[in-house]
Amino acid sequence: AQSVTQLGSHVSVSEGALVLLRCNYSSSVPPYLFWYVQYPNQGLQLLLKYTSAATLVKGINGFEAEFKKSETSFHLTKPSAHMSDAAEYFCAVSEQGGSNYKLTFGKGTLLTVNP
Amino acid sequence: KAGVTQTPRYLIKTRGQQVTLSCSPISGHRSVSWYQQTPGQGLQFLFEYFSETQRNKGNFPGRFSGRQFSNSRSEMNVSTLELGDSALYLCASSWGQGAYNEQFFGPGTRLTVL
Numbered sequence: 001a002q003s004v005t006q007l008g009s010h011v012s013v014s015e016g017a018l019v020l021l022r023c024n025y026s027s028s029v030p031p032y033l034f035w036y037v038q039y040p041n042q043g044l045q046l047l048l049k050y051t052s053a054a055t056l057v058k059g060i061n062g063f064e065a066e067f068k069k070s071e072t073s074f075h076l077t078k079p080s081a082h083m084s085d086a087a088e089y090f091c092a093v094s095e096q097g098g099s100n101y102k103l104t105f106g107k108g109t110l111l112t113v114n115p
Numbered sequence: 116k117a118g119v120t121q122t123p124r125y126l127i128k129t130r131g132q133q134v135t136l137s138c139s140p141i142s143g144h145r146s147v148s149w150y151q152q153t154p155g156q157g158l159q160f161l162f163e164y165f166s167e168t169q170r171n172k173g174n175f176p177g178r179f180s181g182r183q184f185s186n187s188r189s190e191m192n193v194s195t196l197e198l199g200d201s202a203l204y205l206c207a208s209s210w211g212q213g214a215y216n217e218q219f220f221g222p223g224t225r226l227t228v229l
Contacts, residue, residue, distance in 0.1 A: 036220075046217050101146070101163055101170065101212065102163060105158035108158075
């Protein structure tokens, strides 16, 4: 069974500081990995995804994530936080090659950006 | 191109009633998935449809059901509502089969059960 752990339910950074949101996964087969962002009263928007091509994945809004198989991690980073990055971020995993197309989500990390 | 639309956006029901939520996917998308989001359990997968067939189902009781029509629009129904069914219900659509396909989410329907 797949599972996703997001370390830190709440992360607070200053504007201009590095953003690091942690995600570790557990999967019996190589997974696809995703990061989504959710703004208040909205649905989820895909930031980036890993589908077994390059291990360093670049996404929208300056975010990127690195797949590290040895650490079973897929941490999300952004060099310089903007006020508009304040939102909830979800890491998700899906199984490659199977017939199970569902996304399994982590509990989410609420990012606060202080001026 | 219009995004995923969900109706209604807000709904208030009482225990024991039933409710039907609607989802219109992005034009051309044939896969529709439903998720329940609550503060306690987070985002949980309900079911997924492709070409009118349910391919996957999450671990929810039989009170939760869904269907997909020939135009890919989908509905989900919850019967005999319980207080714990209060949640944001999110619909997502994707172009085709395969876990690598990006899922596009709608804004959700917020259901409150009194």
